[in-house]
Amino acid sequence: MIRLKVIIVILAIFTAGTAITGCYTMLRHPQVKAYNESSGSEMTEGIGHGERCTDCHTGNVHGATRGVGRGYGWSDYDPFWGYNGYYDPWLYNSWYGSPYFYDNYYHYQTMPWWLYDTRGSDTSESAEPGEREKPLRRGTGSDSRRGSTPSEPGIPGGGIQKPAPSVPPASGENNSPDNSEKEKPNRRGIK
């Protein structure tokens, strides 16, 4: 029984210690210094889970190919996302694909539950990937995205959202090069 307790304690310490301190896994964003223009003073503030990384960061967030909040990473199983996070239009819009399935599977398998509320119904009425609002830098313009609203979901990994289920072009509709370009968004916003 003593041996059991010792192992439990070791496991608990190992798990908690490694996960929280000095490990890749971080439960919270490090506090950042912000400048209060009205008072002229510096202050520290926390960063919420739902905030867009690209509000402050550019390029490859954290230098991680799998980005923030894993599940947006290229190596996670998502049958509609090929290598390097690129969307495979053949699957998505072919007879084989199904936007309905994709949307369900994305929520089932990939979306972090703590982002669910903040993302709201972004997949149903949102604009095409190429038409999405460009992320804003923190402190420039509207910084009210913190604690983002359902209509402006916070997406880690560059603010590029999962493409809305698109409807294959109707027969006779011009499938312009621009449209096909929209079918290949960079999933993490990392070019």
Add this chain to the structure above:
Amino acid sequence: MKLRVLLAIQFLFLFVVTGPCVSVRSQEMVVGNDAGVGGRAMGMGGAFTAVADDYTALYYNPAGLAQMRSIELNLGIGILNTREQAYLRSVTGSPSNGSDTGTVTVNSISSFGGVIPVPTYRGSLVFAAGYNRIKEFDSDFRVKGYSDLWGGQLTGESSDEGGMDVWSLAGAFDASQNISLGGSLNFYRGEHKLEQRSAYYDQQTEYAEFISSGYIDKISAWNVNLGMVVHSSHNLRFGAVLKFPVKYNYRDSYYDRWYSRDGEPFNLWEHVSPAYADSSYENKGKFRYYVKSPMELDFGISWIIKTLTFSADVNYIDWSQTKTDLDEPEYFYKNTTNWRIGCESVLPFLNTFIRAGYASVPDPYKGYVYKGDPQKTNIIQKNKKDYVTFGVGILLDQSMMLDLAFIHGYWKSVDTPRTDESTRNKLFISLSYRI
């Protein structure tokens, strides 16, 4: 008459104590005999060490839990059907061969539990807890025919019931960008109930024997498993699990009854008592023992390309290092390398996944020897257990997945003059609800 009593006691040892192939002491039952866990994993032949991205990672590879982003509640049901066919072949060719078949169907809850990912800014931290039924002992074995050993007609039935459950607590986290680590603490609880009845009759001498025996073993144990998942390039994943030795503690209650008479043969199902026999022997008791299984190593690889997932597992166990404090008999084991392969494909236009797999599981049990009487050494030839699996996963909506898997297993064992053919069919039904 004295000779017959001696023969009967010898019979008692040979048939009752050692029993039929499928009904030896629980010691053998906990060595191997994995029941399989999870509808999705079993659809892929159990090759899940490197996939492990749902609740069943708790069992297959706790590090895989770090891949989960949703709170998951899981419930699994298993429907097991076993079929044991025994052939008695008379090597003297007289008077005839015989065979009999026993079947049993058992329904059980095979798993339930939950997974909770902690919100993270980067990486992953996930905890899980739950129950899985990992071994099933249920079977019904019947034998009928002429026995060379005793020079007479033999009928018998042996019924096994019970299984082994494990309650687990697990945690996993991303130790680096591409490496996840995890561990689980497992508490095992099991019960194995055996009842055997056999009747022997020599027509020439009109001598009859009846033997009834059985036991109930209560089993408990605990251990720790450590796992790792490595996300490599090109959608490759590697998994490894170190399973520390498990010391199974047994509390055994047993009974043995033997009766003989001249003239009328015993009916296998009659209620026999000393009043209906010329001579009898009855014994019962309780004792404790342990069996310590060796450390296990699991390695797995999975590869995702387009809509296909391929996975393969190798599991090495040196069963010869199995230890016990049972005096008699001494069991023989060999090291085994189990391997499993599986694949999964998504059919998005049907909201469905289809799966198939194969598993090769050599039987580690070779036989036994009575150290006090080495002449009673018995080596049993057992083929490896082959399993073919098929599965379907249906995504019901954004939160719920229904996984079905069917496994078919077959193997054969020879314990001259008897040959046993065993078939296992099992249906797994798993429902996963993700919040």
